[in-house]
Amino acid sequence: xxxxxxxxxxxxxxxxxxxxxxxxxxxxxxxxxxxxxxxxxxxxxxxxxxxxxxxxxxxxxxxxxxxxxxxxxxxxxxxxxxxxxxxxxxxxxxxxxxxxxxxxxxxxxxxxxxxxxxxxxxxxxxxxxxxxxxxxxxxxxxxxxxxxxxxxxxxxxxxxxxxxxxxxxxxxxxxxxxxxxxxxxxxxxxxxxxxxxxxxxxxxxxxxxxxxxxxxxxxxxxxxxxxxxxxxxxxxxxxxxxxxxxxxxxxxxxxxxxxxxxxxxxxxxxxxxxxxxxxxxxxxxxxxxxxxxxxxxxxxxxxxxxxxxxxxxxxxxxxxxxxxxxxxxxxxxxxxxxx
Amino acid sequence: xxxxxxxxxxxxxxxxxxxxxxxxxxxxxxxxxxxxxxxxxxxxxxxxxxxxxxxxxxxxxxxxxxxxxxxxxxxxxxxxxxxxxxxxxxxxxxxxxxxxxxxxxxxxxxxxxxxxxxxxxxxxxxxxxxxxxxxxxxxxxxxxxxxxxxxxxxxxxxxxxxxxxxxxxxxxxxxxxxxxxxxxxxxxxxxxxxxxxxxxxxxxxxxxxxxxxxxxxxxxxxxxxxxxxxxxxxxxxxxxxxxxxxxxxxxxxxxxxxxxxxxxxxxxxxxxxxxxxxxxxxxxxxxxxxxxxxxxxxxxxxxxxxxxxxxxxxxxxxxxxxxxxxxxxxxxxxxxxxx
DNA sequence: CTGAAAGCGCTAACAA
DNA sequence: TTGTTAGCGCTTTCAG
Numbered sequence: 001x002x003x004x005x006x007x008x009x010x011x012x013x014x015x016x017x018x019x020x021x022x023x024x025x026x027x028x029x030x031x032x033x034x035x036x037x038x039x040x041x042x043x044x045x046x047x048x049x050x051x052x053x054x055x056x057x058x059x060x061x062x063x064x065x066x067x068x069x070x071x072x073x074x075x076x077x078x079x080x081x082x083x084x085x086x087x088x089x090x091x092x093x094x095x096x097x098x099x100x101x102x103x104x105x106x107x108x109x110x111x112x113x114x115x116x117x118x119x120x121x122x123x124x125x126x127x128x129x130x131x132x133x134x135x136x137x138x139x140x141x142x143x144x145x146x147x148x149x150x151x152x153x154x155x156x157x158x159x160x161x162x163x164x165x166x167x168x169x170x171x172x173x174x175x176x177x178x179x180x181x182x183x184x185x186x187x188x189x190x191x192x193x194x195x196x197x198x199x200x201x202x203x204x205x206x207x208x209x210x211x212x213x214x215x216x217x218x219x220x221x222x223x224x225x226x227x228x229x230x231x232x233x234x235x236x237x238x239x240x241x242x243x244x245x246x247x248x249x250x251x252x253x254x255x256x257x258x259x260x261x262x263x264x265x266x267x268x269x270x271x272x273x274x275x276x277x278x279x280x281x282x283x284x285x286x287x288x289x290x291x292x293x294x295x296x297x298x299x300x301x302x303x304x305x306x307x308x309x310x311x312x313x314x315x316x317x318x319x320x321x322x323x324x325x326x327x328x329x330x331x332x333x334x335x336x337x338x339x
Numbered sequence: 340x341x342x343x344x345x346x347x348x349x350x351x352x353x354x355x356x357x358x359x360x361x362x363x364x365x366x367x368x369x370x371x372x373x374x375x376x377x378x379x380x381x382x383x384x385x386x387x388x389x390x391x392x393x394x395x396x397x398x399x400x401x402x403x404x405x406x407x408x409x410x411x412x413x414x415x416x417x418x419x420x421x422x423x424x425x426x427x428x429x430x431x432x433x434x435x436x437x438x439x440x441x442x443x444x445x446x447x448x449x450x451x452x453x454x455x456x457x458x459x460x461x462x463x464x465x466x467x468x469x470x471x472x473x474x475x476x477x478x479x480x481x482x483x484x485x486x487x488x489x490x491x492x493x494x495x496x497x498x499x500x501x502x503x504x505x506x507x508x509x510x511x512x513x514x515x516x517x518x519x520x521x522x523x524x525x526x527x528x529x530x531x532x533x534x535x536x537x538x539x540x541x542x543x544x545x546x547x548x549x550x551x552x553x554x555x556x557x558x559x560x561x562x563x564x565x566x567x568x569x570x571x572x573x574x575x576x577x578x579x580x581x582x583x584x585x586x587x588x589x590x591x592x593x594x595x596x597x598x599x600x601x602x603x604x605x606x607x608x609x610x611x612x613x614x615x616x617x618x619x620x621x622x623x624x625x626x627x628x629x630x631x632x633x634x635x636x637x638x639x640x641x642x643x644x645x646x647x648x649x650x651x652x653x654x655x656x657x658x659x660x661x662x663x664x665x666x667x668x669x670x671x672x673x674x675x676x677x678x
Numbered sequence: 679c680t681g682a683a684a685g686c687g688c689t690a691a692c693a694a
Numbered sequence: 695t696t697g698t699t700a701g702c703g704c705t706t707t708c709a710g
Binding site: 011014015026029032033057058060061062063064065066067 | 686687690
């Protein structure tokens with residue numbers, strides 16, 4: 001006897017379709033799953049009833065029976081300033097669009113680094129970054145769930161990584177400034193708990209070395225990527241007795257804040273101070289002086305991450321792959337050469 | 340006999356926990372679901388085994404058995420320019436954070452307006468906007484799924500709406516300009532297939548009327564919210580024989596584009612042309628001249644939408660509610676008074 | 679307070 | 695080519 005909890009929501013099941021079409025549930029299932037073995041006549045009948053009854057196969061029942069899930073979880077560690085970084089939005093855009101195309105469900109996990117995830121619903125996980133949530137990553141891996149990490153090149157663990165060459169990008173930025181004749185080049189660094197910030201700092205140092213410029217501790221100020229901190233850092237640098245003539249800033253949004261501070265202090269960009277950012281945030285285009293920056297291929301990273309995850313999800317034999325994408329110097333108007 | 344498909348993924352089930360703790364599956368289930376009836380001793384034992392075995396209850400099995408889902412789907416119609424509007428990101432941020440807090444799963448559906456959704460997985464739906472996807476909305480409603488619509492005040496249908504008072508906001512913008520002495524006030528409108536754009540246009544007209552300014556057709560240019568179109572519209576208006584002295588632009592990103600065009604044409608903002616936007620996009624702060632704008636409480640809208648959806652999902656008797664939030668004039672530097 | 683047993687809606691052998 | 699049947703892992707009466 002069919003007991004229905006109450007008349008709350010009327011769900012039409014595969015059995016209803018089967019009865020109505022005069023076939024067995026199995027045949028209906030075969031039609032849904034596009035088995036070629038079903039006789040054309042039956043297929044048509046089933047398809048017709050499905051439409052007539054507005055039947056939609058229960059996603060949960062199907063996943064339970066199949067023993068696997070086509071859900072991609074996008075885990076975004078929630079830290080101060082993530083959302084001002086332009087980074088996340090582009091990622092979501094790229095990942096969301098591709099998931100839709102590949103008929104994968106996208107589960108958005110905007111969560112604190114410590115919170116435990118229930119992995120049973122996830123067919124695979126994309127980590128937008130690893131910031132204090134290594135634990136989530138290693139647990140997932142231990143559970144045998146395919147994972148892709150964006151923005152972090154992790155050598156130690158066998159996990160797929162899609163990241164950009166931050167060191168090279170930063171080096172290039174400094175190189176460019178040095179090429180314009182700058183000797184006093186400072187750096188506003190991001191949150192050093194992120195690998196990207198650490199690598200950009202490293203690239204900055206390398207860039208100096210290549211150009212035989214001595215590293216000065218007072219020329220490096222560390223922030224948490226937030227605008228507030230950027231403002232503070234900009235003041236610190238611009239009010240230095242021997243102020244820098246150029247600053248490489250670890251993100252565009254912070255570079256824009258720096259530009260604002262400079263103007264408030266009566267300094268002209270790029271005449272008095274050259275500025276170069278990182279991200280290619282479109283806001284940089286609308287700044288008083290268009291911002292020179294390092295562009296990272298965010299949408300490509302996003303798409304690659306889904307493709308890679310899909311590959312891992314499709315075959316249990318697939319081995320994780322590491323991928324390092326190049327970034328590109330975008331010259332606009334915020335840097336001048338010094339005579 | 341337990342047949343396991345292959346040794347692919349080892350899942351530990353509620354039965355394993357039961358056996359290991361010397362109780363029945365039902366008791367384990369009761370512990371998981373925090374039934375107060377379980378004897379303390381048993382609860383402890385079960386909890387211990389759960390930890391020991393790293394057991395996580397299968398989300399799918401649970402949903403199937405319970406017959407309901409705690410998944411919130413956020414449907415974002417994918418149209419040209421959605422992602423440049425700042426709007427979406429703020430929404431995702433607010434919704435994502437609150438869903439996490441309420442332990443609701445967030446399913447992101449970045450999809451074209453025509454594509455059919457499988458509603459069986461969704462406990463409720465938030466529509467980020469209704470743009471050509473009325474069909475998805477009415478189907479969902481017909482299936483009895485709780486829905487909340489953001490950014491659209493739909494009178495005709497019994498569905499919860501969270502929107503802002505676009506008409507009033509636009510009126511206020513025009514009022515402000517008129518108050519500064521402007522008579523030649525133009526409008527760059529957004530995509531008129533969106534309700535927001537239509538209402539802003541309406542508010543613009545009302546604002547003119549209140550101030551006894553005649554409506555001129557050549558002073559209104561319609562776009563699709565994209566930057567390219569904004570550029571075109573700006574040219575069209577600024578190169579008019581009798582050019583306007585002020586423009587109310589339907590979005591900040593378009594206002595910024597307009598500002599750029601004005602400067603390219605050698606016009607100074609706000610001396611030659613006053614500009615006011617809509618959104619309070621932070622980019623406006625970094626513009627050559629800080630943008631005056633109308634602020635909409637996006638994060639509040641986002642949070643309210645989740646709360647409202649949660650209310651609807653919690654009780655099948657809950658009736659949909661309509662909510663109109665006010666917006667606020669933010670005066671910065673892009674408008675000047677005319678003598 | 680606990681356990682047995684019957685589903686939830688679908689898939690996947692196995693037979694026919 | 696199709697139907698029968700036994701699960702997938704959990705919840706939920708209903709007894710006890």
